[in-house]
Amino acid sequence: MPRSDGTPVKDISAFDKLIPHIMSRRYDATNFIKVEIDMTPLQSYLRELREKGCKVGTMDAVIAAFAFMLKKRPEVNRFIANKKIYQRNHVCVSFVMLKRSENEPIETAVKIYIDPEDDLMTISQKIRDTIKENEQPQVKNAMDMFVDNIMSLPLLPRVLIGTIKCLDKFGFLPKNIIKLSPFHTSMFISNLASIKTNYAYHHLYEFGTTSLFVTLGKPTREKVDDGKIKQTMTLGISMDDRVCTGVVWTKAFYEFKRYIENPSQMI
Numbered sequence: 092m093p094r095s096d097g098t099p100v101k102d103i104s105a106f107d108k109l110i111p112h113i114m115s116r117r118y119d120a121t122n123f124i125k126v127e128i129d130m131t132p133l134q135s136y137l138r139e140l141r142e143k144g145c146k147v148g149t150m151d152a153v154i155a156a157f158a159f160m161l162k163k164r165p166e167v168n169r170f171i172a173n174k175k176i177y178q179r180n181h182v183c184v185s186f187v188m189l190k191r192s193e194n195e196p197i198e199t200a201v202k203i204y205i206d207p208e209d210d211l212m213t214i215s216q217k218i219r220d221t222i223k224e225n226e227q228p229q230v231k232n233a234m235d236m237f238v239d240n241i242m243s244l245p246l247l248p249r250v251l252i253g254t255i256k257c258l259d260k261f262g263f264l265p266k267n268i269i270k271l272s273p274f275h276t277s278m279f280i281s282n283l284a285s286i287k288t289n290y291a292y293h294h295l296y297e298f299g300t301t302s303l304f305v306t307l308g309k310p311t312r313e314k315v316d317d318g319k320i321k322q323t324m325t326l327g328i329s330m331d332d333r334v335c336t337g338v339v340w341t342k343a344f345y346e347f348k349r350y351i352e353n354p355s356q357m358i
Contacts, residue, residue, distance in 0.1 A: 095266040096275060097177030110333045111174040117295040122332045126344055128351050130310055130322040136354045150282045150307060151215035154184050155357045156350035157278055158205045164343040168277050169334035170300035173260045185273035186280045190228045197228055199235055200273035211357040233271040256298060274299025281306045290327035302331035
């Protein structure tokens, strides 16, 4: 039975097909890299948009840059399941957001789907719409309700999660569960700058199909030769080394950085 979220990749070498058998776990195949972003052009462009009444955030631009990068480097949008390499059939991005609360912060994981024709503005709108739909403490999305149901009965979590993992491994996981799961995604992103925290190298989840995790660190400031202040943001990136070659990953990160630092190219 074919997977609903991916197509097996066949036009690769025998060695590339062998790698998932040698490194069968994501945590065994994870590489880490940091990418430093010059924030000056991005901040200037976002300021121009705000003056025109368009509210676009830094994370919006990073997500849009990822989507535009995938148009040139679609190999990055792959995942490993049952020791096989799949090309994902869509582009989606997951992130954790905080709900409005007077007490302890309440977190929930959400996911947006990106269409081929989307640009910076439409992607930003999708992010804002998703946050607005989920920001109230009393609102529970499909993922929240699914987890609540799993945890409501004794012994059910262990049995059900084990069943879901097995179904996912062999490609039988229902499409509606994949659709709501934030762990089945092209990229998982965490804006640590929003809580004034430095970047981190986040682990890749063994459950699901996430091959890329990106964190946004708190920007740093320094004086440059002309006496001006340069602001730099560091991205902490964790990636599944098995989905594509090192050359492809390198070119992908170059494109990723280029789009973030030249946001006008995403309109």
